[in-house]
Amino acid sequence: MPSSQTPPAGATALDPTAVRPDIADARIHRVPAAELRATLERLKGEGFGMLLDVGGADYPGRELARFDVVYHLLRIGRTATTLAEVGAPDRVRVLCAVGEADPVLPTVTDLWPSADWAEREVYDLFGVRFDGHPDLRRIQMPDDWQGYPLRKDYPLRGPALERTPRPSFALKSNVAAGTPASGKTAAALQRQIAQARGNSSFAPGSVPAAAATPAQLAQQPVNLKTEDTKS
């Protein structure tokens, strides 16, 4: 799908992490996917006890594999009770490239429980999967969303894939909990969702069906497709 994102003027770097200026914000390690776990375990052993963040970035067209998953670690005393014992905290950034064909990395949720939501978000927005994650599903986008919004080839606006807003909300809010919403049982809602999914004609990139009668329109799922005005 062509991107409708405005290309930046004057962009020069395909891989900005390789040409970064000398900024002392953290020590940086770039590791291959096979060594990621070992590196993070070693750093944790060296006292980098806090996983501050797991983020992603997408660099299509660079020589390295397309996606970067970025781990920010912080060294901080585990039993420190005074400022002196904390000493000088230190930061480390671990970058790991992962390819488009099979974007899988090992999870670190067993090392740091806080990686749970962060890895889910990288999966949700970039499509990088984490092997061994206990509950890898979308976190920000609705459960039935298609595509990975923070990839560079995902359009900023344009062919929207918002096919069944109401049922997917129900899926997130009520059905998962098994509670009836508005008098409907969970099973009825599940059926409604399955029906809506089956009926949907708004596959990515497809043209909406020709005009239908109001009665037919009422049967169709809500379509929020808007014309791309940007490109």
Added chain:
Amino acid sequence: MTTAIPESSYSVDVVERSANRMVLSMGPQHPSTHGVLQIITEIEGEIVTKASPEIGYLHTGIEKSAENLFWSQASTVIERMDYLSPLTNALCYYLAVEKLLGIDGEIPPRAQQVRVLLCELSRIASHCVWLGTGGIDLGALTGFFYCFDLRERILDLFEASGGARMHPNYIRVGGLGRDLPSGFLEKLDGVIAMYGPRMRDVRRLLQKNPILQDRMIDVGIIAADDALAWSLTGPTLRATGIPYDVRRAFPYGGYEAYDFDVITRTEGDSYARFLVRLDEMEQSMRIVRQVRDALKPGPIAIDDTKVMPPPKETIALSMEALIHHFKIMTEGFRVPPGDVYQAVEGPRGELGYYVVSDGGNRPYRVRTRPPSLYNLQALKGLAPGNLIADLVVIIGSLDPVFGEVDR
């Protein structure tokens, strides 16, 4: 909204089943969830056995939007993440951009002072909201009005500086958008004078209140090890005894120049977090007073018209000024390629920005490290074993902001 679990249609993973167990869905608009948070709780009687927070209801794609705006436009959406302290977000983002541009050492002192001043005022304003709404969660309605009145005076200062109460968009790459208006310092003195007596009132109302103490002491205890494992930062971490404060550990934006204490408690419960935030407000006011005394007239932005538009009054007089102004307004400025991580101490903890530039006039990637997301995530470990009524207290004591959690 509650129901006993039907054996057949239940689709959340259950650790164990018993006749007493039920699932209760709190939110996404429950008043005590402080935003569009949904918590699917499993309860036995009144005891929570499992809590699964569901987020994403306020996801607006801010990181994606920022990639499509000029470097200086992006702060418009970035300020809307943590909408209770927008200046902290903007400051952190701009510090990162300034590092990429290599101008982080050239920011004039007055600009740095005003940035620190407004960021500390936002911390106080943000804690006012936490204190007011946290009191409401527990039935203490009066404190809310005292806190919001104080917050409103601070928002008046933001309005005077940047033009808007909530999202002043006042900070720029290289300094500030404009100088403080005349009359600002008098208003600031008014807030400083009002702060002491007002907080004494609030403390008298809330801090020693036996009902509040009963509800908060020993509720939602976090051990220091757990706090590190769950990546907690800010007052939540400091309430477990670890004195990690970004302002002290990695000073930025001129914080080295001010005296303040890093407040810690060792109890780790909701009341400890309550006290840490209250005492932190005093420290913020201490910094505000120091900045007020140190504030001297001077330039408010770097003298580099490649990134900072030239003063408006020079445009009619100088062709070059006009050209630079036109270039910056129509195509922005370019930032050398590279990536940088910058963190500041937000009201909720370590707020970090991982900013990537590919050499163009728009950010290539802006990744936020939202403290609220990580603090809220710890609810999974905190809630089990607590009363369902205490869940409300625990959420309040974590102080999540959903603009930041969902972005």
